Amino acid sequence: MTSSASQTSASGPHDAYFNTLQQALHHAGIAWPSVVIDRARMRRNAVRLKNLVAPTARLRLVEKSLPVPALLDEAMALTGTRALMVFHEPQLRQVVQRYPDSDLLMGKPMPVLAAQHFYRHRPDSSFDPARQLQWLIDTPARLQEYLQLARGQDIKLRVNIEIDVGLHRGGVADPSALRALLDQLRKAPGHLEFSGLMGYDAHVGKLPSLLESRDVGFAKAASMYRAFQAIARAEFPELAPTLCWNGAGSPTVALHRQDSPLNDVSAGSALLKPLEFDIQPLAEFEPAIFVTTPVLKAQHGTRLPGPSWLSKLLYSGRASRARSYFIYGGGWPAEPASPAGLVLNKQFGLSFNQSILNGPHAPALAVNDSVFFRPYQSEGTLLHYGPIRVIDDGQVVDEWLPFGEI
Template sequence: MDRGRRKFILGGTALAAAASLPLLRPEPMGQGGHDDYFAGVSRALHSAGISGPTMVVDLRRLKANAGVLSRHLQGHYDYRIVAKSLPALGLLETVAKQTGTQRIMVFHLPFLQQLAQSQPEADILLGKPFPIAAAESFYKSLPSSGFDPASQLQWLIDSPRRLQQYAELANGLGQRLRINIELDVGLHRGGIGDAQSLTKMLNIIQGESQLQLSGFMGYDAHAAKMPGILGGPEKAIDRGLDIYSQRLAQARQLLGEHFPENPTLNGAGSPTYQLYKGRAGRAPCNELAAGSCLVKPLDFDIPTLEDHVAAAFIASPVLKKLPHTQIPGLEGMTTVMRWLNPNRAQTYFVSGGYWKARPESPKGLSINPIYGRSTNQEMLNASSKVTLAEDDWVFFRPTQSESVFLQFGDIAVYDQGEIVERWPVFSNT
């Protein structure tokens, strides 16, 4: 190929690429400021004198989600509140009242200690195995509330080795321990996965006078996102229930008359609890656990929770507004970058940031992938269609609730245009 022809072809390619650039540019997003809902929350925050990053929970939406959950359970299953997903006493008390339960699932030693003290009537099941040192710590400082661990607390145990540790603790304390055995029903994150291990654990319990089998727990969050090529959620749930039923039958046969009269047979989780609705006749479980679905973080926008609504948002004030977006060292590219992506036209810096969350309102805000993240002053970009000023609120939707809720101090409780309460979160130390 001669040089002239090569230059012609290359030049034509460059022109074609340049001509296609407008087609690759994203459309400017945004429609002004907040919609009516978030405008109302904004006014409430200002009226309450709140000035920094705050977790906001909508009380009416929280109660509505609790009502949805209760209707799905239809009295076929008892309900156990997952404390790690609702880590504030106000949240737990509100949900307990709405659903009529005193059953709580706990995942952290500090939460266990606080709840045993503040909720002396609670029925507590651990949601994960505790290291033996954590169990020892609990018994060294028992609550003064009247909470009775021997009848109100179930330790989740996932292996013969850990069970033997708890047997030694029980004997050393002279304290009866109720044991709930974790089953692997398909998530493969630990728990008993074979008949031989279960037999070994049941034999240990039978041989120890201070141990008492209280039931089983099988968590199946994987089922909600099982792709259709692998059978989908329905098939995954059925496989898990078959495993659960087999382990339960094995325990009944081995223990005979020593099998507990009223066992706690716990299952599900927020992603899967609705899949149990039509399985009350065949599911071995008598109670279901859930928590996140009541505030519905972003990660729970899944088909099995379509009738739940988002009830928790992070609110952060705008500290700075800039009519352009500049990247250090690339200042000369400001105009080009704005042309390539009109959604980088404006810059807002908010108080705090780098949370497990995404911008929710006003629509059209986004994180700049080049500038970098900040826990002190997060940069957000927007097109010229977005209208915000300094001191206006930006709302983020958390992707999860459990760890995120603990980062903001007291929760601001929003109800019908006002901040009506502030709920302290649990201490995690």
């Protein structure tokens, strides 16, 4: 740590929490853009998540939101689940290899060529797709493609049907569409096996409450899950002994604690609580993922290229533009989080190399101080910015690599 860094961290533009993170990074000599996970917070969130799941349901961790093997290891152990939801064929192969005892449900309908690729290139592992993997199907055409794949390879595919419970992102939207798919399935018993229904209700609670409250949105989604399940149960009893009724997601997993139609609930992001998950049902969860980078240049005022009157017109007298900071890197899908009062400067333009932030006179950052951002989501952030620095008890204790594009 340089003497100027130790002075600035001692005087403290950050609160105690971010000051500790900054010191851990400086101590480890990390002075370039990095993604940070606070392990203690993540672990507490995992326990919170586990406690949110009703005894009648199984938690299915959303792998795409935690696409880091060491992170998934911890998350699965702490929440006591081997069930994962997977969204990407290269990650599917890596998951199968790492967790041969896992139970996998695809979170989106995969192109049949991707499914075919999985069977042609799946790793040598005791994982048995005919028992442990459910493919997601949304239309009769896709089901037909999967049937041809199963016949061609002489294998059995387990098929879960995507239902639309109000998000309107596809999936069957009415009883006749579900019946048509179930009929098709019934006619291909050797090669296709119906394994359940999957809905996603992330729209619940997102509308302005005057338009639709969270409670009303949830009740509507729950009744749609139930209506689709009732059709499968009543009209196709021979298909429905041990089905997977999946749904939820971090925004609604807490709502599914009571009186839920689901026996299988998905959630992932809640463990790290990126910015988009600052919502009332997750109020007790703690943000555990940040992007951090050092300040390279700290200046008074804000000056755009070109005539100086333009900068005066735009910025003079504006407290939030009293200082400018050029930072190492930028362009992340994230918002400044610490120190308080930092804003992106859209007029200066986007840079992935040295981007500009503005801030007030106080708290002021100095060169070499760290800036912390909160990413909007964990999925992209964890995949694209190199090894993840794991901080615990004021120290960088580990570096975790995400799944690769293999």
